Amino acid sequence: MTDNLQGQHIVVTGGGSGFGLAIARELVGNGARVTLLGRRQAALDDAVAALGTDCAAGVVCDVADPDAIRRGFADLSGPIDGLVNNAGMARPGAVDDLDESEVIQQVNTNFLGTVFCCKAAIPLLRGRPNARIVNISSASAWHYDEMSHLSIYASTKAAVERFTRDLRQEVQRDGIGVTCVRPGAAWTNFADGWDAERIHRGFEAWMKTGPDMDSGMLPEHVAQAVAHVFSYPRGVAVDLLEVRPNQPIPKPEL
Template sequence: MTSPLAGQHAFVTGGASGIGRATAQTLTRAGAKVTIAGRNVACLEAAAQELGVHSQQVDVTEETSVQQAFEAARAVNGPISILVNNAGQASSAPALKTDLALWRQMLDVNLTGTWLCTRAALPDLLAGGGRIVNVASTAGLVGYAYVSAYVAAKHGVIGLTRALALELATKNVTVNAVCPGYTETELLADAVQNIMQKTGRSEAEAKAELAKSNPQKRLIQPQEVADTVLWLCRPGAASITGQAIAIAGGEVMTG
């Protein structure tokens, strides 16, 4: 069977763990040459060895770091044809305790990082066509309390996705976002620990609390998100662009 992504170079930020790792593995199995990128060199190298992919250190909030990472990745795997902007952080705080440092951190990592990596990949994508998939969140579609900075950043990612999709519509480049609900990753584990510490609930009770917003009453699995990313990268999704696809078990996005 022909590999649907054979010969394509996929650059996946935040690719050492969670959704990014599942995505890197899924794209590799589909035939892509994959670069995983992130800040933690040890985690990247371990993941790269296990997955059989290239790893590249990057700080997505720093323009020079991003430019250097993309140049190094091109030297190994060639021009970028798929960009998965997955790197992100989530921190919670009431509005009055959301100081400027936290606000900037949420926007820098989640929104500015997405923009810097997109801009770095665009010359290749415009020359040869390709896909951009931004890993946003249901928080990019509705509002949630106590995470105002994160919600603002993810709404920004959705807006950027829609604007770029229109700008690139005739350039053989699609731009989409996937919006998972609470997903069982290392990032979620931190939220679970926070609930346990503040409320005295067990781990199972804390996870159930997070899963309540999902009508299926469960947490999303990273592979479910990765499979959606793969679909958007396949040739048959060439007309799918400017979309924000919720992966949330039927949670109503009415925000």
């Protein structure tokens, strides 16, 4: 990739699994040191062991809780050069059957968590040689061929994109580059914990949107896109980068 990541310290939220762990692995492979923020100590321990304790650390932090974010960033070791706001969650449900607590949890994690992690990171990024913030969105914010019954998740990601536009302008004079990365679907454990009946109803609705789906993308492809964003020199920033699968295949039978 580039030597620009050598010696950089980058914080990755939701870093214990899925896109977050793949992003951390790619950053470490290009010379960076990472701190992973996540809710589960066991997952963080496994991720740090896989990445190597010399280049990775884990901090327990639920980004849905602003107080936990403040504590988590206070526990960071040394200055930071980048932040990847990857932590996110989705819970399927038709609008007339939404669970109020799940709606609030998605808003707090996906949108407010991104906002408050940026707030906590900006003072630590000011003055760094090539500081960057990468906010992870979702293709579901813009495309209708993603999974159905994820209106709240998609809405929170659309909010992240709008927030990122203003953030980019606000921190330009601080020398902080800001990028939105918008990934499409890839094979991860993202659906862990979903209610089976709600998945079934969402799947049935999704099947009616057309016979085919896009396939062929792995978390590693998203990770490569994020690392690419960090490779640019100071003063150059990718504004929006969308990465989606591009192999049409028939949708699987339920």
